[in-house]
Amino acid sequence: MEIRRLSLDEWSDALPSDGFEVFHTPEALDALDSHANGELRLYGGFKGEQAVGLAPIFVRKQAFGTAAMSPPPGFGVPRLGPLVTPASPKQRKQERVNGRFTEGLLKELDVGSSTTLFRMVCPTSYPDPRPFGWSQLSMKPSFTYHLPVGEDTDAIMSSFSKSLRRDISDAQDLDVTVEVEGRQAIRRIYEQARERYEEQDEPFTLTWPYVRDLTDALSAVDRCRPYVVRDADGEFRSGIIALYSNDAAYFWLGGAIATVDGTAVNSLVHWSIIEDIAAGEPLESVDTYDLMGANTERLCQYKSKFGANLVHYYTVESEGAGMKAAKTAYRLMSR
Numbered sequence: 001m002e003i004r005r006l007s008l009d010e011w012s013d014a015l016p017s018d019g020f021e022v023f024h025t026p027e028a029l030d031a032l033d034s035h036a037n038g039e040l041r042l043y044g045g046f047k048g049e050q051a052v053g054l055a056p057i058f059v060r061k062q063a064f065g066t067a068a069m070s071p072p073p074g075f076g077v078p079r080l081g082p083l084v085t086p087a088s089p090k091q092r093k094q095e096r097v098n099g100r101f102t103e104g105l106l107k108e109l110d111v112g113s114s115t116t117l118f119r120m121v122c123p124t125s126y127p128d129p130r131p132f133g134w135s136q137l138s139m140k141p142s143f144t145y146h147l148p149v150g151e152d153t154d155a156i157m158s159s160f161s162k163s164l165r166r167d168i169s170d171a172q173d174l175d176v177t178v179e180v181e182g183r184q185a186i187r188r189i190y191e192q193a194r195e196r197y198e199e200q201d202e203p204f205t206l207t208w209p210y211v212r213d214l215t216d217a218l219s220a221v222d223r224c225r226p227y228v229v230r231d232a233d234g235e236f237r238s239g240i241i242a243l244y245s246n247d248a249a250y251f252w253l254g255g256a257i258a259t260v261d262g263t264a265v266n267s268l269v270h271w272s273i274i275e276d277i278a279a280g281e282p283l284e285s286v287d288t289y290d291l292m293g294a295n296t297e298r299l300c301q302y303k304s305k306f307g308a309n310l311v312h313y314y315t316v317e318s319e320g321a322g323m324k325a326a327k328t329a330y331r332l333m334s335r
Contacts, residue, residue: 001052001097003104006042014044014051016085018285019125022245023077027217029056035210036072043108045101047087053101054083055120057109065115074205076253078144078292079313081122095128102131111135111318119317124290132316140315143294146248147308149277149287156274159307164267171268174260175232178272181239185226186215189239189254196256211253218243222282227272229258229265240269248288249277270306 006014012026022028033040038060045053058072071077082105086097111118118137122129124144133139149156157165190211197204218224228239238258243250251273255266270289277286291303294310 001100001104002046003101003108004044004046006044006054008042010044011042011054011056014054016083018246019085019123020083020245021079021123021125021248022218022223022243022250023071023080024054024056024083024123025218025221025223025245027221027223028214031210031214031217032058032072032075032077034213035207036075038067038069038072043105045084045097045104047097050087052084052086052097053105054085055101055105056080057105057120059109065113065117066110068109068111068116068118070120075210076206078250079121079123081120082126083123084126098128099131102135106132106135111137117318119315122314122316124311124313126313129314129316136319137316138319140317141312142315143310143312145291145294145303145306145308146311147274147289147291147306149249149274149289151278153275153278156278157271161305161307164305167264167267168271170263171260171265174263174265176229176237176260176265176268178227178229178269180225180276181228182226183212183216183219185228185236185239186211186241188236189226189228189241192238192256193253206253215241225273225276225282226254227269229260229269231260238266238269240266240273242273244283244286246283246285248290249273249286250290251292 008026008030015024029040036058038058041057041059043055043057044051055070057068057070059066059068071080082101084098084101086094088094106112109118110116129139187208190208194204215224223244225242226239227242229237231237237260238254238256240254241252243252258265274289277289291306291308294300294303
């Protein structure tokens with residue numbers, strides 16, 4: 001297998017029609033490249049002229065040596081990592097393509113060196129991280145919730161818990177509106193999220209210039225929608241920024257706890273997103289709502305009410321204390 005470095009245009013041409021996540025899109029990668037402090041390297045694994053493997057890696061030199069990461073820490077990218085698309089449906093051949101692409105990628109990055117630290121959070125479509133483990137990298141499973149969304153919204157609603165159905169019904173009885181708005185709404189959702197993190201004394205790593213550039217780029221290709229709930233006076237109460245791949249909508253930013261007349265309204269925002277997916281908006285190919293994470297017990301108590309499927313993905317990384325230091329340094333130096 002030949003491993004090649006690709007331009008962003010070549011990456012766009014090689015991207016498959018499905019199986020990738022929103023941050024694999026050239027628009028999202030370009031925004032990340034503009035803000036992450038490091039070099040974006042786009043790798044393709046080729047059999048002849050057919051791309052059978054793709055991986056975007058952010059590489060930067062640090063005091064200890066080299067950090068190679070996908071995604072770069074601190075930019076709100078839950079998963080990135082490899083896309084492997086072998087032509088054959090046979091398991092043996094799929095494993096061979098995956099193994100050879102992994103081997104070639106790690107060699108290109110010199111991951112075997114003691115001065116290279118490597119970290120990759122794989123997409124949910126990547127089922128087999130074993131070749132990374134065979135290269136002495138650690139493998140850790142994590143989880144998210146995927147809600148299948150078809151045209152029958154009544155069936156979707158019936159899969160929700162009784163308490164979630166009641167929350168949505170109560171909010172629908174309020175004098176509120178949920179609409180898709182523009183950049184001003186995105187800024188308001190961003191500020192509300194930042195304030196919420198500060199109230200909880202939690203670090204908030206996203207900067208407004210990055211969020212602005214990312215959402216502008218994705219909005220231009222119908223891959224970003226800010227949903228806003230307003231009260232009877234037109235006042236902003238809460239909102240959610242949803243991002244879109246060809247397969248899924250992602251609950252990316254927002255959803256700060258908000259009430260109107262004592263009734264919570266965020267479940268109504270989620271339901272509006274789901275209704276639009278069912279109606280083919282903004283992309284007809286989307287059939288999944290990714291609730292973006294099922295790894296925090298407190299948050300899962302709410303997300304599990306949607307009756308979604310628990311889906312796993314993997315983090316593969318260099319072992320040892322150096323990895324934690326590298327991630328911290330990457331976040332700080334990228335600011």
